[in-house]
Amino acid sequence: xxxxxxxxxxxxxxxxxxxxxxxxxxxxxAQKICHKLAIHPRCRxxxxxxxxxxxxxxxxxxxxxxAELRRERSNRIEQLVQIGxxxxxxxxxxxxxxxxxxxxxxxxxxxLNGRSLSVRSRGFCTSLPLASTTSTPRVPSPPSIxxxxxPITRLIARFI
Amino acid sequence: MVGRAVWKxxxxxxxxxVPPGQAVxxxxxxxTILPSYVGRKFEVHxxxxxxxxxxxxxxxxxxxxxxxxxxxxxxxxxxxxxxxGR
Numbered sequence: 001x002x003x004x005x006x007x008x009x010x011x012x013x014x015x016x017x018x019x020x021x022x023x024x025x026x027x028x029x030a031q032k033i034c035h036k037l038a039i040h041p042r043c044r045x046x047x048x049x050x051x052x053x054x055x056x057x058x059x060x061x062x063x064x065x066x067a068e069l070r071r072e073r074s075n076r077i078e079q080l081v082q083i084g085x086x087x088x089x090x091x092x093x094x095x096x097x098x099x100x101x102x103x104x105x106x107x108x109x110x111x112l113n114g115r116s117l118s119v120r121s122r123g124f125c126t127s128l129p130l131a132s133t134t135s136t137p138r139v140p141s142p143p144s145i146x147x148x149x150x151p152i153t154r155l156i157a158r159f160i
Numbered sequence: 161m162v163g164r165a166v167w168k169x170x171x172x173x174x175x176x177x178v179p180p181g182q183a184v185x186x187x188x189x190x191x192t193i194l195p196s197y198v199g200r201k202f203e204v205h206x207x208x209x210x211x212x213x214x215x216x217x218x219x220x221x222x223x224x225x226x227x228x229x230x231x232x233x234x235x236x237x238x239x240x241x242x243x244x245g246r
Contacts, residue, residue: 083218085226 002045002053005060006067011046018045019056024065033059074116081117092117170194185210189225204228 001008002018009018019030034041037055039048048056064072080088090097091114096106164171170192175184183201198217203210204224211228219227 079218083216083222083227085219085222086229087226089229 004053004057005065009045011044013045014041015039015043015045015048016041022060022065024063024069025060029063070116077114077116081114090114183212186224189223189228191224193219193222193224195220206230 002011003009005022007022009021011018016027016030016034019025019033020027025033031041033039033056036059037052039052039056077088077091081092082088087097090109094110094113095102096109097113100106100109171190172194173186173188173191175186178184181201183203185203185205187205189204193215197215198220200215202213202215202224204213204227205211206225206228207230213224213227
């Protein structure tokens with residue numbers, strides 16, 4: 001395993017494929033990197049000389065990858081939520097943001113959308129307020145006895 | 161989303177001149193928010209009522225309708241547990 005810029009890259013793989021394991025580099029960018037640095041696309045990562053590896057890491061430093069990219073992505077989503085637009089609201093609730101139907105499907109969006117948000121709260125009661133001007137997370141009120149029992153009774157009811 | 165071609169310029173609608181601080185009622189949800197709108201107040205129609213929107217700098221590329229939700233928010237109201245949750 002070659003440790004490069006915070007990522008473990010599989011040695012035995014070909015260089016373009018191995019580079020795709022970096023967050024922010026896909027096959028297209030990886031091939032461009034290989035073309036730029038005169039690395040044969042079929043060359044394995046383990047067979048690269050030390051100097052080529054240094055050249056790769058130097059080139060990658062100019063790209064926006066890994067933590068920086070993740071930060072930018074989550075900042076953009078948070079900004080959508082803060083201005084109070086429709087897309088931001090969809091991310092907040094974990095629903096699809098591109099106009100899809102939610103009556104069937106929507107599972108991927110529920111899993112992926114708005115993961116990076118601190119305001120996102122999962123729960124049965126979904127009456128969240130619209131994004132306010134401040135971004136402090138909403139403090140949940142203490143649950144009543146019926147509200148804590150409700151999920152359990154629903155679960156039991158399914159098996160009756 | 162590709163959006164409107166850049167060479168055409170943004171789609172916008174001329175608004176009536178109002179005293180500063182007064183909201184402009186509008187049905188033009190598809191109007192792009194221009195930099196000159198920052199700080200102004202609009203009341204955007206959502207099919208039913210007018211939603212107040214105060215434009216900030218971050219909103220500039222978006223459309224007015226994005227800030228006036230058209231559907232009532234879905235909230236799961238947990239039912240009374242008298243019937244035992246069936």
